[in-house]
Amino acid sequence: MRREVDPSLNRRKLRIALRRAREGAGLSREEAAGQVDWSVSKLNRIETGTVSVALTDLRALVQLYRLEDPETVSDLENAARNSKGQSWWAPFAGLSAPRFYEYLGFETAASSLRTYHPVVIPGLLHTEEYADALGAPEMPDAVLRRKIVEFRTARQERVFDEETGVDQLHFVVDEAALRRRIGEPDVMRRQLQHLKNMAEHPRVTLQVLPFSAGALLSTQTAFVLLSFKDEEDLIYLEFSQAGSIATRDNFELVANFQDSFEQLRNLAYSGTQALDLIDDAKEAFSAD
Structure with a gap:
């Protein structure tokens, strides 16, 4: 439907x-x-x-x-x-930074999405178990964590929707995110298998940035770039729960992160090489 x-x-x-x-x-x-x-x-x-x-x-x-x-x-x-009424994320108000809700108003209107996170797996690729475990250290309230997981799942459903979702999604996942244990080892194994499954999605490009790429300015900040058929690119940066930026008006900032993503894309593993690195990380969690 x-x-x-x-x-x-x-x-x-x-x-x-x-x-x-x-x-x-x-x-x-x-x-x-x-x-x-x-x-x-x-x-x-x-x-x-x-x-x-x-x-x-x-x-x-x-x-x-x-x-x-x-x-x-x-x-x-x-x-x-049809411009009146609450947006889909209204039931989840207060669970994230205010700028993130502003960003969500653009996300599913984008023709393409490019994202990188230096520490954890990007939220659009989370399993529910991984998302819950990620919030557990700072959020002992299981009910609140569950609400956040539901929020993330609802966002994923919209972005990956066959008819109304984003046309092209390009993820660069850092090797650190593959190897950083979030939750129990079996949670990580299932999360890493989910990455492999998503790599087969017809609208997804998945790459892995290996440790051997070294220290780059590009790897110091998590970011999302949205591209549109009828507007300029938008950059979303989240520094913390309280500090974030969602803008297309700062042309220099947007251009810097467009260049950063190209640098990451050129250095990151693709195809079998990326999948092999995911398998290697998955095998390491099997040994725990």
């Missing part, structure tokens, strides 16, 4: 279309807001996709920007009607 489009994706569609229409009309945000008697902050919230768009507000902008194609207007009105 086809998954319903999340309200955040409709807000994103409106955000892109209305910003382009304003620019096409040759208006600044200040000029456009003044002509419809709005505050600049209201228009800014619409153009950043942080709020739903009322039909009356949409029609005011359609008239201002002289959007006359009936099909385009109908499509925007349909998006406005």
Whole structure:
């Protein structure tokens, strides 16, 4: 069954279309807001996709920007009607950094995702056991840990959805993540087998960065790069539970991490070489 489009994706569609229409009309945000008697902050919230768009507000902008194609207007009105309501992650609010929820509004709209983590296996590749064990040292509350696992599973289901998920996913997994014991040895064995299984997914590219690659600036920060068919790349960095960045406006930062991922991709093992390294780590946990 086809998954319903999340309200955040409709807000994103409106955000892109209305910003382009304003620019096409040759208006600044200040000029456009003044002509419809709005505050600049209201228009800014619409153009950043942080709020739903009322039909009356949409029609005011359609008239201002002289959007006359009936099909385009109908499509925007349909998006406005469906831009209201909670996003899929609303039941999991408070479990992660605020910036992460902002990032999630973009994730399943991306055409490709590239990610690297220097310490643990990326969250989109976690088994439920691994995710639970990862949170156990700092979170003794089993009920809360279970909620976080459910959150992670729901995110995975959306990203890997056959119809609405991300088209291409490229993971570079550090050898340190393969060998760092999270939970019991059998948890690690199943997690590593899951990596091998995911390597066969038709939309997944899985590589392993070996210890022999040495110390690189690229390996010091976990990051996710999202690419879109209709927008610039977005970078998400998470330094801690309290500190993270999700931006496409810092062009230099995005470009630096685009280069970093290319460096990692060129140094990381692929194919049989990567799978052999996963098997080696898996065998080490069999000996525990």
